[in-house]
Amino acid sequence: MDLYTKLQSPFLPRLLPISVSPPQSIHLHLSHTKRPSFSLNRSRNHRIVARVAVETDTAETETISAEEIESLLSNGSFDESSRRQNKKRSSTGASSVSSGVRLENISKSYGGVPLLKDVTWEVKKGERVGLVGVNGAGKTTQLRIIQGLEEPDSGNVVKMKDNMKIASLSQEFEVCGTNTVREEFLSTFKEEMEIKERLDKIQKALESSVQDLELMGRLLDELDLLQRRAQDVNLDEVEVKVKKMMPELGFSPEDEDRLVSSFSGGWQMRISLGKILLQDPDLLLLDEPTNHIDLDTIEWLEQYLAQQDVPMVIISHDRAFLDQLCTKIVETDLGVSRTFKGNYSEYVLQKAIWVETQNAAWEKQQKEIEQTKDLINRLSAGVNSGRASSEEKKLEKLQDEGKVQKPFLRKQTKIRFPERGQSGQTVVMLKNLEFGYGENKLFEKTNLLVQRGEKIAIIGPNGCGKSTLLKLIVGLEKPQGGEVVLGDYNVYPNYFEQNQAEALDLEKTVLETVEAAAENWRLDDIKGLLGRCNFKADMLDRKVAVLSGGEKARLAFCKFMVKPSTLLILDEPTNHLDIPSKEMLEEAICEYKGTVITVSHDRYFIKQIVNRVIEVNNKTVQDYAGDYNVSFVLLDQI
Incomplete structure (x- = not known):
């Protein structure tokens, strides 16, 4: 590649405007150049280097120090290591190959x-x-x-x-x-961005080195290596990939410069x-x-x-x-x-069939083992010792090589929310509710009536005010206009906050945590509740600090469950719960005779428990009677 071609690289700005004539005062001494790695045409490159000088003199450019220039050339291992990486990458084949x-x-x-x-x-x-x-x-x-x-x-x-x-x-x-969105996407291409950064530095170094032809030659050699690496990694496709990806993810062109x-x-x-x-x-x-x-x-x-x-x-x-x-x-x-x-639902059905089939096979084998043992005893007592020996070998094979494992079934734990009688028909009423934080209005003229026995899911995008609505109902936030009224007869709310597990006292033990919240509970009953929530006896004296996220979530629920109520208010109650724990919670809510209001993004959970869905959006609430499936058919029609 000659000097002109190198300087016209697609990865560098056009430094050489063809219309510029070389100034007469520039003198080049090519005979002093000792770099044999590329050839120079004396008269043509006299003009090329002169044009670089003209561009440098007439434009404001960011200077680059001699030390920085030398650092660009001292990293001789860059090309070799990059070639090794490229060779290694190429040997893997394209990612479209079956993997x-x-x-x-x-x-x-x-x-x-x-x-x-x-x-x-x-x-x-x-x-x-x-x-x-x-x-x-x-x-x-x-x-x-x-x-x-x-x-x-x-x-x-x-x-x-x-x-x-x-x-x-x-x-x-x-x-x-x-980072901006664009910068964050580009950060994925570490090798490509390193090459681009070095190309940018080579450009600045060339602009600063027009009087030193030997240095220019070394820089152009480095440029040649970088250009080959840029082609190897498809540097020119990086921006194309990012611009293609952004709309697929839902980002607009204006979003690329947002933090x-x-x-x-x-x-x-x-x-x-x-x-x-x-x-x-x-x-x-x-x-x-x-x-x-x-x-x-x-x-x-x-x-x-x-x-x-x-x-x-x-x-x-x-x-x-x-x-x-x-x-x-x-x-x-x-x-x-x-x-x-x-999928998951098919797995549940197949698992039930597998358990039934496996259990039947196990019972059949156990019966065969007992019959074989009985036969061996009878044969051993008589004159058929030879046949008894044969049956013993059969028994050994049944109990060893052909043994059918009994399917393990986890005991379905049952919990319940203690109730405090029955509330009146009206449980919660919002009248022209107004609330917001600063200029961010969440509710304007919002009205809602909740009646006894309803199980309501509150849905909506993050930040729309779902959790705030629950706090307004329990009195942790005060309306800025209108009012929130609890029913006047026997309405006793029990509130489970979204990050309740994180609010636990880390220095208390598992038992102390629940004991402190359990009024009028016997110690044995508290231990029984903890046991049903999979806290075994040896875990009761453990500090909360050493529990896993899932264990803290279960402990927070145990603490929540010891308070009698007629109204459950639950903010993301399934966070950090595994599937068996969710199923246990669903059953307890379904059996609860009081009123339930829950915020949740767990659609499967919502489908199991609710008979009414309320969407929070556009500073108000939209009411959809019926279960989750009915509600979302209606939502899709809007």
Whole structure:
């Protein structure tokens, strides 16, 4: 590549306006140049370098120091390491090649306590696998093993291609709030941006080095290397990819210069997801991706992920999310995995059939074992000792090689909310309610009537005022206009705040936490309640500080449940609860004879418990009678 071609690189601004004539005062001494790595045409390049000088003299340019210029040239390993990276990248093949991962007989223990005993499953291209199991079953550990962040004690992780690109999206989105949206997306392309930055510096160095032809030659050699690297990594496509991705995620062109911190959690999740997909991963891992985002964003996420070809593994306690997305469910229970085809609802049906079939096979085998034992005893007592020996071998085979495992069924724990009699017909009334924070008006002339026995779900986008409405009902916020009135007969509210688990006293023990809230409860009854919520006897003296997030959530509910009431007010009660705990809560709410008002983004939970849906939006409430499904048919028609 000659000097003129190098300086006309598509990755640099046009430095050489052809119409400019070289000044007569410039003298070049090419004979002093000792760099043999590129050839110069004396007369042509005399004009080229002179034009660089003219451009430098006539425009204000950012100067670059000699030390900075030398640093651009001292990193001789850049090209070689980049070539190795490119060679390594090329050897993996395109990410459109069929890809996937298989876990084979994985086991993992911590402190001698087995967590995973026999885990075998796989995810292939086009599949979206849902990992389900109780909190602490080892779901996240399996993702960490796939990523190479944990090593299994035994077993293998088989990747269908070398150097797989594995990306993950967790409930804590990895974004930098001080970046603009465009900058945040570009930060995904680390190697590409490093090359671009060096190209920019080479440009400035060339502008500062027109009097030193030897230095220019070295810089142009570096430019040549960078241009080849830029072509290898498709640098010119980076901006194209970002501009294509933004509208797919719902961002407008005007959004690209907005700070990431100016967006809600749901939109920051979109940015985080976009960064991951820009990497063109071979496998996508999602760990509780629906936590902290509203219904609209969850439904958008479902639709968007369903359009992607990349294989996915999803950990989620959001059963509706698993229903909409998953093509296969892998259950981990007591360290053992089982695979079921289909979505979550299909898994529930198949699991019930499997349990019934397995239990029947176990009972049949137990009967056969007992009959064989009885036959052996009778034969041994007579003269048929030879046949008895044959039956003993048969028994040994039944009890060893052909043994049918009895299916393990977790005991369905039952809880109940203590009631305080029956309230009057009118429970809550909002009359021309006005409320907001500063200039942000949440409610204007809002009216609502809640009657005895209703079970109401409040839905709406994040920030619309759902949690604020609950606080207004229980008196933690005061109306700025209008009024909030509780019924005048026997209305006793019990309020579960959204972050109630985080408000627990970390220095108290599990037992002390509930005991302090339980008036007129016997100690044995408190222990019984804790036991039903899976707090075993050896956990009662543990400090709250050492509990997991799921255990704190269950403890917060135990504390909440000891207060008798006629009105339950629940703000995101299913956060951090695993599926069995959600089912236990659903049953308790359904059996509660009082009134229930809940804010939730958990559609499956809402479907199980409510008979009325209220949407908060546009500074008021819209009422939809009937269950969740009926309400959303009506909502879709608006």
